[in-house]
Amino acid sequence: MKILVPxxxxxxxxxKVRPLADGSGIDLTGQNFAINPFDEIAVEEAARxxxxxxxxxxxxxxxxxPEVEDQLRKxxxxxADESILVESTAEWDSPSVADELAAYLKDxxxxxxxxxxxxxxDDNNQVGQMLAAKLGWPxxxxxxxxxxxxxxxxxxxxxxxxxxxxxxxLPAVITVDLRLNEPRYIALPGIIKARSKPLNKVAPxxxxxxxxxxxxxxxxxxxxxxxRVGSVDELLAELKGRGxxxx
Amino acid sequence: MAxxxxxxxxxxxxxxxxxxxxxxxxxxDILHFGDAPTDLGAxxxxxxxxxxxADALADGLKAVAxxxxxxxxxSSMHSKDVMARLAGLLDAAMVTDVIAIASPTVFKRPIYAGxxxxxxxxxxxxxxxxxxxxxxxxxxxxxxxxxxxxxLAGSGSTKRxxxxxxxSGRPDLTxxxxxxxxxxxxxxxxxxxxVIGGLADKLGAAVGATRAAVDSGIAPNxxxxxxxxxxxxxxxxxxxxxxxxxxxxxxxxxxxxIVAINxxxxxxxxxxxxxxxxxxxxxxxxxxTQKL
Numbered sequence: 001m002k003i004l005v006p007x008x009x010x011x012x013x014x015x016k017v018r019p020l021a022d023g024s025g026i027d028l029t030g031q032n033f034a035i036n037p038f039d040e041i042a043v044e045e046a047a048r049x050x051x052x053x054x055x056x057x058x059x060x061x062x063x064x065x066p067e068v069e070d071q072l073r074k075x076x077x078x079x080a081d082e083s084i085l086v087e088s089t090a091e092w093d094s095p096s097v098a099d100e101l102a103a104y105l106k107d108x109x110x111x112x113x114x115x116x117x118x119x120x121x122d123d124n125n126q127v128g129q130m131l132a133a134k135l136g137w138p139x140x141x142x143x144x145x146x147x148x149x150x151x152x153x154x155x156x157x158x159x160x161x162x163x164x165x166x167x168x169x170l171p172a173v174i175t176v177d178l179r180l181n182e183p184r185y186i187a188l189p190g191i192i193k194a195r196s197k198p199l200n201k202v203a204p205x206x207x208x209x210x211x212x213x214x215x216x217x218x219x220x221x222x223x224x225x226x227x228r229v230g231s232v233d234e235l236l237a238e239l240k241g242r243g244x245x246x247x
Numbered sequence: 248m249a250x251x252x253x254x255x256x257x258x259x260x261x262x263x264x265x266x267x268x269x270x271x272x273x274x275x276d277i278l279h280f281g282d283a284p285t286d287l288g289a290x291x292x293x294x295x296x297x298x299x300x301a302d303a304l305a306d307g308l309k310a311v312a313x314x315x316x317x318x319x320x321x322s323s324m325h326s327k328d329v330m331a332r333l334a335g336l337l338d339a340a341m342v343t344d345v346i347a348i349a350s351p352t353v354f355k356r357p358i359y360a361g362x363x364x365x366x367x368x369x370x371x372x373x374x375x376x377x378x379x380x381x382x383x384x385x386x387x388x389x390x391x392x393x394x395x396x397x398x399l400a401g402s403g404s405t406k407r408x409x410x411x412x413x414x415s416g417r418p419d420l421t422x423x424x425x426x427x428x429x430x431x432x433x434x435x436x437x438x439x440x441x442v443i444g445g446l447a448d449k450l451g452a453a454v455g456a457t458r459a460a461v462d463s464g465i466a467p468n469x470x471x472x473x474x475x476x477x478x479x480x481x482x483x484x485x486x487x488x489x490x491x492x493x494x495x496x497x498x499x500x501x502x503x504x505i506v507a508i509n510x511x512x513x514x515x516x517x518x519x520x521x522x523x524x525x526x527x528x529x530x531x532x533x534x535x536t537q538k539l
Contacts, residue, residue: 016493017359026363098335122358122365123474124343126331129301133335138302138405141328144468154408158468160324160421160477161412166300169404178458178475179468211340211374216366220357223500226521232534235506235524244483244504245539 001056001148003046004110005080006101006127007039009064009071013120019217026217035071038116040078042176044183045146046114047079057081059110063100065089069199077186077194085201088208096208098130103205105135110171112153117142117175128175138168141175249273249351251317253289254308256329258282259422260321263380265289267319270348270383278311278397285392292392300405305332307401312337312373317351319376322478323421326377334375341375342367344478346382360474361497381480381501413467420453420470426481426502428455428472431463432488432528439465442529443487446536455479457495473498487528491516508532 011017012032020027035043043060050056060075062068063086072083086100105113113132118125125141132139140155144163147154153168158177168174229235239245251271253264258281265287268275276291277283285292293311297304308329312318318333320326322344334341347355352369354376420426427450429443439460447454456466458473472479473495480501487508489495496519499505507520510527517523524531 011359013360017362019363026359094331094341095334095338118475120360120474123360124341125327126334126341126343129328129331130335130341132302133305133332134338138300138403139328139332140405141301142324158324159410159412160469162410162467162469164410165408167406167408179462211371212342212367212369214365215353215368217358217363218366220361220364220500223505223519223521225518226505226523228517228523228525230524232524232526232531232538235522235531236535236538238522239483239504239506242504 001049001053001112002110003049003056003058004105004113005039005042005046005058005060005075006113006115007043007060007062007071007075008036008116008119009033009062009068010036010119010121013037019219023216023218025214033067033070035074036116036119036121038118038120038176038178040183041178041180042114042116043075043078043080044181045176047184048181049148050079059084061086061101061104063088063092063097063204072199073191073194074186076197076199077191078184080197082198082200085199086204087201088204090208091210092208093210093212094124094126095130095211096206097127098134099209100204100206101127101131102134107205112148112170113173114146115173115175117177128173132173135171135173137171137173139173139175140166140168142177143174144177144179146174146180249316250314251275251319252312252315253277254318254320254326255279255281255283256320256323256325259419261287262386263321263383265386266380266383267378269386271317271351273317273351277392284388285394286388286390287386287392288388288390289392292394294394294396295399297399299401300403300407301328301332302403302405303401304329304399305336305401306403307399308333309336309401311397311399316372317374317376319378322377322379330375330377337373337375339373339375340369340371342369343377345376345378357497360493361500362493379478379480379501413469415454417447418451418453420455420472420477420479423453423479423481425450425452425483426455426472426479427452427485427487428457428489429460429466429487429528430457430489431459431465433460433465436465442532446485446532449536449539457489457492486516486520487532489516490514491519
């Protein structure tokens with residue numbers, strides 16, 4: 001079984017981000033970066049599948065500059081067999097990333113792609129589905145349980161009203177949600193040890209063809225702290241007074 | 248020339264679909280699953296049916312979407328699953344979670360869990376969009392659209408093995424006028440249902456929960472409100488025992504009135520709540536339920 005895990009380097013998801021003063025982009029000064037937390041769950045899932053079946057081959061892949069090596073090394077430390085850095089300093093939107101991944105997969109037969117449902121920077125939730133569409137593969141998004149069998153993935157996924165279980169013939173694309181697993185903690189020595197695993201650098205097979213661009217950013221209107229009330233009676237009176245509840 | 252197809256994946260999305268269509272300022276048709284009124288300002292009301300996995304559904308929609316510059320749907324887990332696949336099939340751009348329209352090719356949407364609002368320019372048509380109806384004015388009603396039926400004949404290889412939808416009998420969280428939400432202090436599922444569910448049922452409200460409450464098994468998954476859960480925009484949001492993490496706040500910012508009940512006077516939720524009550528939720532919430 002061959003598994004591909006595309007990962008994205010993102011600003012530390014727990015850090016506060018602000019627009020640049022001129023509104024042209026995000027102020028990245030002093031920010032730390034990490035594997036997108038949903039992609040980290042995908043790496044963890046692939047690592048667990050490999051632990052159960054050691055014949056599994058897990059490849060992590062990312063597009064970017066040399067700075068992404070940190071995240072690709074972490075994926076190796078978590079259990080991936082090899083990492084691939086598609087070297088590019090260009091800007092890639094979701095359809096372009098999907099095009100590049102599709103081109104990679106055409107040349108590198110793979111049974112299943114496991115990746116995060118969305119990245120915590122742009123919150124798009126697009127690439128997995130676009131990739132599946134471009135390849136003509138089935139998809140299961142928002143996965144909370146994955147069972148791989150010969151030629152088949154059985155995936156339980158979260159829905160708006162509960163959950164459902166799908167059976168997908170392989171190859172397939174699976175995007176993962178928070179409840180799938182809790183990624184292992186990797187201490188620094190583990191990341192250094194993973195330096196013996198291959199991190200291959202390749203040129204992109206496609207050129208990004210941007211179909212959208214971000215032309216500006218701003219802070220959202222902020223909510224002001226309101227009034228403190230001293231009792232439930234006072235709270236109900238305020239709600240009725242404001243017409244929120246019927247008096 | 249811009250022409251939009253706005254998809255209502257459920258009856259409750261029909262009005263939101265019209266709100267988007269009218270805000271776009273271009274002719275639009277509405278493709279609706281389930282019933283929909285015919286006075287929403289659409290050129291055509293196109294009725295469709297079919298409850299199939301995303302691969303077959305997106306394949307079926309691709310044929311219907313031909314000839315439209317914009318193909319949009321109300322944001323939901325279902326629409327993100329299907330519409331992003333449709334964008335892939337159409338080799339199209341996609342803009343997720345649109346909250347405002349500057350022009351037919353320029354949209355605003357939240358990024359970084361709602362900490363930033365980005366302006367996105369679409370460089371190529373067609374474009375696939377999901378949007379949050381709370382950002383748009385209620386649609387003007389009137390006139391009568393022509394009606395037709397589309398048969399979606401898509402194919403896919405995914406099979407649905409089982410479905411477990413929890414029918415709560417409460418309003419849909421993303422469309423509800425009132426929402427009562429609870430956090431981890433609710434301790435267990437039974438207490439959560441009794442305290443939060445009790446007030447919700449008195450108000451006719453939907454029930455929401457924090458990620459922490461869902462992760463610890465206190466509340467069901469589909470109740471999760473926040474960046475990675477559902478985005479709500481009720482007239483009244485009551486947060487009981489919720490500290491107010493950035494991730495949770497991303498899901499409730501559009502609420503008209505936020506009420507916070509928390510025994511920690513320094514909880515961040517008080518910085519954004521319209522009305523704050525420093526109290527033990529186990530006293531205050533049942534008291535509210537009783538006095539309403």
